[in-house]
Amino acid sequence: MDKKKNHKQTKKIDKSQEYLSGWQRTQADFENYKKQTEKRIKNVIEFANAELLLDLLPLYSHFKSALQHIPAEQKEQGWCQGLKHIKKLWQDLFAKFDIQEIKTIGQEFDHNLHEAIEFEKHSNKKDHEIIKEIQPGYKLNDKVIQPAKVIVNKLK
Numbered sequence: 001m002d003k004k005k006n007h008k009q010t011k012k013i014d015k016s017q018e019y020l021s022g023w024q025r026t027q028a029d030f031e032n033y034k035k036q037t038e039k040r041i042k043n044v045i046e047f048a049n050a051e052l053l054l055d056l057l058p059l060y061s062h063f064k065s066a067l068q069h070i071p072a073e074q075k076e077q078g079w080c081q082g083l084k085h086i087k088k089l090w091q092d093l094f095a096k097f098d099i100q101e102i103k104t105i106g107q108e109f110d111h112n113l114h115e116a117i118e119f120e121k122h123s124n125k126k127d128h129e130i131i132k133e134i135q136p137g138y139k140l141n142d143k144v145i146q147p148a149k150v151i152v153n154k155l156k
Helices: 002-068 078-096
Strands: 099-101 114-120 130-135 138-140 143-146 148-153
Touching (some): 114 130
Antiparallel strands (some): 130 148
16 A cells, blocks of 8 residues: 555656656746847847938938038138037947947958959058048948948059
8 A cells, every 4th residue: 555655656746847847948948938039129129220320321421521521721610610519429329329430541451341442553552451431331230231432552
């Protein structure tokens, strides 16, 4: 009789262990599911931000280009200082979303970051050195979202 009782108790303990193991696996699966879902949501938000920011980048590029054409004698006037402040606001916005401008002039050409629009030959510059930026490039979270369009020195 004791053997039957022990056998039934052992079966119950085994069954309880089986239920506990199943519950623990389900709990772990759920935690993994939550993490994957959070990651997917984050990726969707980043992608949506990237789309919006891609639409804003040409505006900023044109604004920067316009600032470069201000005559030197007017650069200290109030309206020009206001424009510089607006440029700083743009830069702060981009920093908030981890957008970095790709360095160009004086850098070595990197096909992962730059798009060569034209090649020129300048003996006083290094081979494959970027000599002019046509359009700035940008990275979002260290991923290129718009390559910089550049003119590259080609000695050979």
